[in-house]
């Protein structure tokens with residue numbers, strides 16, 4: 001059996017009194033994409049920097065392709081990196097930037113350029129190969145950084161918010177391109193993001209991080225459908241995570257609410273949105289927030305909306321939302 005692209009064993013890193021990563025253990029299989037997902041400041045970049053060798057962990061071990069690289073400098077690790085600031089070489093052309101990695105690893109010029117052109121075509125930049133980084137928009141520079149990481153042919157790619165500077169349309173296009181791209185290159189990918197949709201679109205597995213610790217790791221769809229705690233549910237974008245007695249919370253997934261049948265319940269607030277109306281409805285479980293299409297909102301009669309909640313789909317979770 002082949003070694004995983006990446007294995008982290010009990011990784012910890014502090015900055016003074018700040019615990020940036022605490023006992024983080026995680027595996028990325030060969031050819032697998034894992035998203036490290038969490039709010040700003042939770043330690044995602046710290047984990048990535050420890051993997052890349054830009055930061056030395058206080059404790060724990062980093063293995064890449066089955067090799068312990070913990071004491072090794074970045075250049076000895078053979079990982080493809082895309083960071084938020086995507087640090088391109090300013091004096092090299094786009095093609096030069098992307099060719100650099102394969103050249104450094106001993107590829108002949110023609111072969112390295114071929115691979116660079118392929119990677120640039122994948123990110124839609126084949127027309128800009130002669131430009132320098134100063135002549136690119138932020139989004140274009142980001143795509144060059146992606147192409148550069150892919151062209152290295154590394155068995156492990158590390159991507160820190162790779163789509164963060166792009167507009168929504170481009171993000172959507174690149175998301176599906178990236179998924180295909182990851183499949184083609186066969187590399188393990190560790191993707192850092194705070195965007196749940198991006199994680200779901202790109203990764204087979206997600207690792208949710210909070211205040212330096214991994215709080216849930218699992219299949220992407222599974223983690224979204226069955227968050228382990230109220231905090232994870234709320235972080236993943238579930239709207240109705242209702243406080244319940246005994247330190248518990250009830251998660252009412254969107255699909256558990258059926259409109260048009262059941263008791264007419266009081267609607268206590270209305271807020272127009274770009275696609276309809278957001279309303280709050282008082283239900284015996286608690287106050288539900290619902291997004292209604294114009295047609296659904298038409299069902300509100302004398303300040304009441306008829307709905308039922310499929311109790312079989314409501315999850316009861318420990319409520320850990322207080323504190324850090």
Ligand SMILES: Nc1ncnc2c1ncn2[C@@H]1O[C@H](COP(=O)(O)OP(=O)(O)OP(=O)(O)O)[C@@H](O)[C@H]1O
Pocket residue numbers: 015018019020038039040041042043044045046047194
């Ligand atoms: N070089 C450093 N010196 C001191 N504290 C640091 C340093 N780097 C990170 N930290 C702190 O460690 C914690 C984790 O930071 P990190 O950048 O890993 O978070 P993140 O989850 O990547 O955040 P973001 O999504 O905003 O990039 C934060 O509290 C941060 O302030």
